[in-house]
Amino acid sequence: MKNFIKIQRTIKGLTQAALAEKVEVTRQTINAIELEKYSPSAVLALKLAVVLEVKTDELFQLEEKDWY
Amino acid sequence: MKSTYLFPYQIKKLSGFIFIICFCVLLVTTLMDWVPSSFNFPMFAIASTEFLKDATYFSWIETNVWYDLLTILVIISGILFAFSKEKTEDEYISKLRLSALVKAVYCNYFILILAIFFIYNLAFFSVLVLNMLSTLILFIFFFQRELISVKRNNS
Known part of the structure; x- marks a missing residue:
């Protein structure tokens, strides 16, 4: 799954640590999500969308490989 | 979480x-x-x-x-x-914990199968004794290794 968290985070002027604090996770989790090493839960994905003030489908995009 | x-x-x-x-x-x-x-x-x-x-x-x-x-x-x-x-628990840490637990169980039983094939008689009793602790020790090893790796990649 592709995500645009880094782009949106940069637009909002937030560091990984600041974003992590707002969504109540560790900085390592935000880093792992941005590097596409970890797919967040639905709750975390929604929290990220609320904090970054975008829609969830603007933040995450399904890829071909996610269907298999 | x-x-x-x-x-x-x-x-x-x-x-x-x-x-x-x-x-x-x-x-x-x-x-x-x-x-x-x-x-x-x-x-x-x-x-x-x-x-x-x-x-x-x-x-x-x-x-x-x-x-x-x-x-x-x-x-x-x-x-x-x-x-x-x-110190700080979240869903990514939980995922790392689960992953380490699964690896520990797989690793433990792989080693046990090898021991069944290659160790016999009274020596196998030592294997059974070690097997009481090996899953726990392997889990601690894998989980701590993952945490250190994540912290190192982030610093």
Whole structure:
């Protein structure tokens, strides 16, 4: 799954640590999500969308490989 | 993320310290085949089979409980250390924990299968004894390795 968290985070002027604090996770989790090493839960994905003030489908995009 | 099955973070350091000390003592006394004689006590045994004797059930026996006490300490402190929360718990840590647990179980049974093929007779008894602790030790190893790797990649 592709995500645009880094782009949106940069637009909002937030560091990984600041974003992590707002969504109540560790900085390592935000880093792992941005590097596409970890797919967040639905709750975390929604929290990220609320904090970054975008829609969830603007933040995450399904890829071909996610269907298999 | 709320994890209801984990122990508080506050006991991590103490349980880790006790685990390492007791495990080292257990290893050293086993290798040196030494038990302190002051640990002989009468114990209630549901089942007991002494060497070259018939099995006895639901009876009191005189035995040295040194290895029993050490093993119990290792197991309890190991479980408290392995399954206590990290300083900051979230879903990614939970995922790393689950991944480490699965790896530990797979690894443990792979080693056991190899032991079944290549170790026989009384030597296999040592394998069974080690197998009591190996899943826990492997889990602690894999999980701590993942945490260190994540912290290193982020720094």
